[in-house]
Amino acid sequence: MDLEYGPEYQDFTKEVESFCEKYKGLSFTDGSNNPLGSSGGSDGPQMSRSEWQKTLIENGYFARSVPKEYGGYGGEADILKSRIIAAEFSKSNTPGAMGGQGIDMLVPTLLEMGTEEQKQTYIKPTLHGEMIWCQGYSEPNAGSDLASLQTKGDLVGDEWVINGQKIWTSTAQYSQMCFCLVRTEPDAPKHAGISYLLIPMDSSGIEIRPLVDMTLKAGFNEVFFTDVKIPAGNIVGKRGEGWAVANATLGHERGSLAPPDATMNRVNMLMHLMKEETLDGKPLIEHPIYRDRLMQIQGKVLAQQSHALRLLSAKLNPGADVKIGKMIQKLTGTELRHELEGLAIDVMGEIGTLYEDSPHLKNDGTWQFIYMYFLGLIIGGGTSQIQKNIIAERGLGMPKEPKVEEA
Amino acid sequence: MYFGLSEEQSFFQDNVKKYLAEHATIDNIKHITSGDKKNLSAEIHQGLLNLGINGLLIPEEFGGLGLDLLFAAVVSEALGGGVGPTPFIAPYVMAPTAIKHAGSKTQQENYLSKIASNENRFGVGFSEFIGKRNDAGITFSDSTLNGRAMFVLDANDATHLLLADEKGQIFVVDAKSADLEIVKLTTVDKTRQYTEVICKNLEAELLEHSSDSINPINQAIDTGRIMLAADSLGASQTMIDKAVDYAKERKQFGRAIGSFQAVKHMCAEMAADLEPCYALVWHAAHCHDHSPAEARLMACHAKAHVSEMSKGIAKKAIEVHGGMGFTDLLGLHYWFKRIGLNRQILGSPELIREEAYKTQV
């Protein structure tokens, strides 16, 4: 066990620290109402979100190891530096880079499996926040059983012609592009008949119908495709290899949904709130039952933080056995975050139910919002039940469910 | 940066595990817990002494190995995994830590070297400092102790005891003195010994620095808690392994019960609950030696959190085994009970979380 990063990293930490200091209190001219992001203050520098994105890239605090020619910083991949950046930003409440499915899922996929032309075309505008992507995987009849998807693509001349429907497509209404799973080989077995296509959202034949979710925001959409035509080259990997390509991206998503450091920030926020808010004239933190529940959750988050260090170390020192350790992340991270946000509501009681622009709202209503939002993340990206199947079958080697004969 | 066990730690742990697998077989555990082969547990203890478990934390100047607490934690994990029927936490972890922090130079020389050479073996009774139940309690005046200490750990076969009063002062007493009565407490966990100690004008030696500050006793309690967390960690892992193996073998309705999702999900939940506990326990042990600012908080949370996770695992692992899990025959209950004791000893989760909170205000 050696948790020191070494002198080189101490200098780097100082460098990031002073960067954060320089942009203290940063606010965005184009507004950032994303309650999940840190909103920053109002007494510091001002710039647009995309200017900030570029500033972060120039300094190597975002897209650090993405080559310069694709719009990244062009540095060496350095896991410890990435961690230091994340930690310092979080500590100083400096707004991080924009995320989203394009940045978190598509870019790593293209870097790994895209053609040179695809990398040149898509990565830079995506990193700069100028090209938003949505993920077109789920369909009304293909959710957990994603590989049964039926949206079809026919290669006619040098174009794919796409017909079918996607659902739960987050941010489709704001997106320029969609990375989409489409059945292109109808005669091949289920998993071998899917291709990974890149579809411009302004193509004719696409209809987007926003779906309001339980937070009362239109977080996702239905997307209908009627004879949508895209160039034959808009495919990542070969025909019929879409399942493998998609699994690579799902891996990227599962790791990033609920980082424990972010959860610990919320624990600290809640502890602060419990010192300020009173019940019968006494701060909430002085009520032993609430305090104990907070401490229980703090213990769980500490365990996840330590666990994240173990996984980090396993990346630096390959060979360590952390197979199950990785598989549990999506399940335990999202469930814990949901539990924590729910505790905040409990300790506030009736006040905890206030929403939107109500008087007496605490922390901009983020507790209720995130409490519900994380229920969405528990379901999305492979439900908790599916995660348990994966842990049991692939992690513990337990027998698979007997197959039901196809009707 | 490296987060994990060193080769030496893994190697040492493997040796303890191997030794226990050979000698603390389920049959032997049954003999020991039913009291019909008294010397078996002494033999196992001797075998572990031969591996060097007594000197791990003793500084080199006193003839020990001067290793980090993490080393002791991996031993404790192995003992939990094999329900090792032998003293460890009190004599070789808590006592050396207490003496190191509270003892004068002479006291350190006196006792630490004798722990390393196995001339002295300490039991530890700090329960009254952590949380005094009913009329228990030790008082010190005129160099003598009076009163009662409950749940003294590893007092059997000890040459000395460390007892604490409510203020956290620590005393060395002769375990064989006529002014001291050791009463056996029968708990559900028969793999280890718990006792009540009654002192009547018992001659006692104050560990010099334990009256200046409660830091020494807290240091010792922290190490004890981390060891108990590690013990439960090991015990839980064994229960999960046994449940998963059983679920793959046992058939009902024409298929392995492990193919039923109700069973599969219980196993996945156990694994998901336990996996982060490894990192937490190791991290807490590491902080104890290398990061004093976080050490107490980490030790408290390690004990409380692992106790909570283990309790759930102990229940589910028994359930996966059906009626067989409930039998004495299978012996799964030894792990269940060990986890049950670890949870209450040196502070139950609620008490400890309260201490965790206090470190933050």
Ligand SMILES: Cc1cc2nc3c(=O)[nH]c(=O)nc-3n(C[C@H](O)[C@H](O)[C@H](O)COP(=O)(O)OP(=O)(O)OC[C@H]3O[C@@H](n4cnc5c(N)ncnc54)[C@H](O)[C@@H]3O)c2cc1C
């Ligand atoms: C907030 C949110 C955002 C999303 N964003 C996107 C997006 O951008 N793009 C996209 O393509 N999709 C997206 N999804 C869809 C998401 O991936 C699916 O909702 C999810 O995979 C579950 O599929 P389903 O909704 O069809 O539920 P179902 O698969 O019908 O599941 C219903 C219930 O049955 C259980 N179940 C199903 N199969 C099994 C099994 N084998 N074993 C045990 N239990 C089982 C599930 O766990 C669940 O409890 C999003 C979903 C949410 C909630």
